[in-house]
Amino acid sequence: MSQADETQTETVSEDGVIESVSGPVVTATDLDARMNDVVYVGDEGLMGEVIEIEGNLTTIQVYEETSGVGPGEPVENTGEPLSVDLGPGMLDSIYDGVQRPLDVLEDKMGTAFLDRGVDAPGIDLEKQWEFEPEVEEGDEVEPGDVVGTVPETVTIDHKVMVPPDYEGGEVTAIESGEFTVEETVVELSSGEEIQMHQEWPVRQARPAENKETPTEPLVTGQRVQDGLFPLAKGGTAAIPGPFGSGKTVTQQQLAKWSDADIVVYIGCGERGNEMTEVIEDFPELPDPQTGNPLMARTCLIANTSNMPVAARESCIYTGITIAEYYRDMGYDVALMADSTSRWAEAMREISSRLEEMPGEEGYPAYLAARLSEFYERAGRFELINGDEGTISVVGAVSPPGGDFSEPVTQNTLRIVKTFWALDADLAERRHFPSINWNESYSLYKDQLDPWWTSEIASDWAEVRQWAVDVLDEEDELQEIVQLVGKDALPEDQQLTLEVARYLREAWLQQNALHDVDTYCEPEKTYRMLTAIKTFNDEAFDALEAGVPVEEIQDVDAAPRLNRMGTSEDWEAFIDEIEADLEEQLRALY
Structure with missing residues (x-):
């Protein structure tokens, strides 16, 4: 029975009385409560949480719209912290920020817009x-x-x-x-x-025996991430980027194609139409690992920008607690938080209503601590039963105006070890995913290289480093090109720019909407890169033999490198390109 239903049949016990209401922040008197207790506020029984106690005054953040609630109305204390219901039935479900099942409530209400005070258990009892x-x-x-x-x-x-x-x-x-x-x-x-059925308080991490160093990558199926900036299973990553640069699509790609057993996707304060796209797409997508619907291993938490701001603050904790529960079963869990900036804004709004001392740009002084607490719940863990499970956390950051120096981005960068920087200029040039290879980094490379070397190719690290060096050299040469033009460069540098162009267009670009190119297995990522390296090696051999750079650039096989990603029979296609490149370039001298 919902709290609203209960108020119709019995009088709520007046444990406390509302003294004042300021948006989602309510102050009550005479309430016998502890920090983080869940309470029901007002005649409608709106769900809230105790966030401050000072003398006889108790401050509550309410997870629902508080218009119409006034002083003198009762407040009932449950004596329990905000907890989630854990058990079978969470997968293939869509929750709001406090784990109310939206589809169940929609059936109950007969509308997609929920009345205040309605409630339902997180799992079907x-x-x-x-x-x-x-x-x-x-x-x-x-x-x-x-x-x-x-x-x-x-x-x-x-x-x-x-x-x-x-x-x-x-x-x-x-x-x-x-x-x-x-x-x-x-x-x-x-x-x-x-x-x-278990219950667990969302702000308390579930126990584990040990936190260990991750040694296996989370294979994302995205070339720029797997190839240049890998994320470990049990690792943390941030995707900062300005409006329209592709944060949400990048996270959705990771949710769809990463080789995690379980995906928890948190839409935290994002636009409703983006979350609608996720809700509509995921049930229809086949899981690349099993062929079954992707939702069969996915839990969605939707707290869109028009939902109450206080529930947005809690939705991150709800998601990570569900992820920890499946981790305890020994599964590899990937959690996508889109976006942590909206979460931080919710904290800032509530903090300002509490009249707390503001930190940088008005965010609360404890912003860095809260971000750290969240990301620290990721990791590769030895569990209390001796098994092993992982949680990989990918948080999107939406810096205002694309300014990476703002507090949320900077504090996130101090915590995470993989940084995928999205670039508005790349997005405007229709280069997707628009991850800037000069600003991004991964601190997991060294610990993951043994896996790539043993599982994919013995020279994986060397070939990747070659690509990084070429892209770095191109970045330096572009400054000269803007001053004097490409034709003024020596022929070897012109050829380097040509190789870098194929790296950017054929390898780093990937079409999320193409049936074949949307997912690229590691073997294909490696073979595509070695095909471009074959062109590089053969082209420089021809240049040293005296062949003009224009003739090298005009060989028929080279433009076909751009079609490697979309080729269904990619192994045969790449073999053919490499053979043709060797034959045509060697024929020039």
Whole structure:
């Protein structure tokens, strides 16, 4: 029953009384509460959270629109912190910032616009799931141990675990069959009963035994990211960029094609039409790993720009807590937060209403600490049951006017180890993804190179470094070209510019809307790069033999390099190009 429904049948216990209302910030008196307790505010029972206690005054941030709420109305304290419902049914679901299922509420309300005070549990408490035990009576289990599995979707088996705050003990009763999430499936000698349903406070990280160094890449299927600026499984990345530079599309590409087991996508304060695109696209997209619908391994959290600002502040924590729960099952989870700037703006608005001392550009002084707390929950973890799981976090940043020196971008850069800088100039030239290769970096390269070398190609690091050197040289030469023109350069430098052009157009550009080019496996990323290097090596050999640079540039095979990404039979196509390049260029001398 929703809180609004309850107020119609019984009087809310007047634990406290509203004294003042300022937007989403409400002040109450005589409320017996602790920090971060969830409360229900006003006659309509609007959900809120205690954020400040001073004497008899308690300050609450309300997760819903507060118009019409006035002094004298009651405030009821639940005595519990803001928590999420964890259990089977979270995948293939769409939630708001405080884990209310939007599709369930839409059915309940009969409209996409939700009334205030409505509520619903995060997972279906009535649905029955097929529970298959993994342990037997007499087995000893500890916190974090898997006691059974449930086929949550066609792609993912949900692992039912001993909650981390349990003692554990000997299994005294367990049976297979169909159960709701609130029914007991395992009984322990300690008297504890295990259900498929857990709750966990969102602002508290779930426990793990150890945080380890990531050694395996999160394969994204995007050449510029896998090839030049890789992200580790368990790593952190930021995608800053001005309006229209492609942050959302880049994150959606990562959500669609990265080789994570589970994807948690948080639309945090973004435009509703962008989130609508995600909600409409994802259910129809096939998963490249399994062929099943992509939503079968995806959980969406939608808190668009027209939703209450306080819920935007909490949606990041809701998402990372859900990600930690699947990490505890041993899965590799990728979390996309779009965008952390809107989250920071929500913090700034609430902080200003609390009349806290502002920091740089009006953001609260604790902005850096909050960002750190969030990104620190990513990582490769040894779990409390001895298994291993990872959370990779990719946060989009929307700096006003594309100014990377603003506080959110700068504080994020101090924390994350991969930086994909989006460039408005590249976007205007229709170069997508518009990741600026001169400003971006990855600090995971060295620890990931052994994986690339053993799994993809023994000379992966050398070939990548060659590409980086060519692009760096092109950047220096472009300054000279703008002064004196390309024709004034020596022929070897003109040829370097030609090779760099193919690196940019054939390799770094990738068409997210093309059926073939939207995803590029690592082997193809490597082979495309070596094909351009073949052109480079053969072209410079011809130049040294006295062939004019114009003749080298005019060989028929070279322009076909631009079609490598869109070729379905790419292996044969690249083999053919390399053979033709060698034949045609050697024929010139």
